[in-house]
Amino acid sequence: MKILVATDFSAIADNAVEYAAALCRQFNAKLIIYNAFIVPVHAANTLLTAESFQEMLEKNQGKLKKCAETVSVNYGIQVAYEASYSFVEDELKNLLLKYEASLVVLGMSTKSLEQDLMGNTTTAVIKKMKFPVLAIPSGAKFTGMKKILFACDVLQGVPAKVLEQVRNLSSDLHSQIEVFFVDEKIEELRNSDSATLAIDIINDGLEGVTYSHKNVRSSAVIEEIGKEIIAFQAELLIMVPKKYGFWASLVHKSKTRMLASGLEIPLLSIPL
Structure with missing residues (x-):
């Protein structure tokens, strides 16, 4: 079994990663952590050179790698990681096929809930994609599902x-x-x-x-x-x-x- 979790390194996403890791430990599953690289606003407003963009991409990749290694050690599970400069929904579909994952885990913000069902990205994934999505609210911890x-x-x-x-x-x-x-x-x-x-x-x-x-x-x-x-x-x-x-x-x-x-x-x- 394989579980895919998306992160943007926010507190809500970090919590979703922890929840997904606990699930993987429960099911003896492999975790794939995905990050959709986004150019920071301050950088997007400047003329980026190819070298500068590559440097930011590599820095982001290093951050993701460290996250994956930490989760693997803390939960005793197999962890892979992927990063891309693309739309989250498009890449999630590709990664589901690549890894044959059975579940996607996403963070859920209560503030975003007031704007839409479960936050912009999570809402779009649930509405458009044909695969199971587990939305994790901020602060939720996996202690079993009795x-x-x-x-x-x-x-x-x-x-x-x-x-x-x-x-x-x-x-x-x-x-x-x-x-x-x-x-x-x-x-x-x-x-x-x-x-x-x-x-x-x-x-x-x-x-x-x-x-x-x-x-x-x-x-x-x-x-x-x-x-x-x-x-x-x-x-x-x-x-x-x-x-x-x-x-x-x-x-x-x-x-x-x-x-x-x-x-x-x-x-x-x-x-x-």
């Missing part, structure tokens, strides 16, 4: 491949899962054929792990998820991004700010 909250749109159906990933993660971490669904008409839909079929599919997909269901009638999706994180004492929130419906309600900025104020646990986005 309780996982899987917030999903039950009535829209959950693909078998997503359920398989959730089941495997729960099995590897010996975690308890709660499948959580929020809807305005939950009472009317609870006994419908479509709801019954959806629950049956989830039951089959999560067979072999400890899990439970909880449905809440409400139009306030964000608030209910935030409350359930606290009530269930979840250590990880899993969601499936969709273009419409359930996911669309999350990217509405006013609701997103509500989630930002209470989301202190990592968010794992599993694409369809």
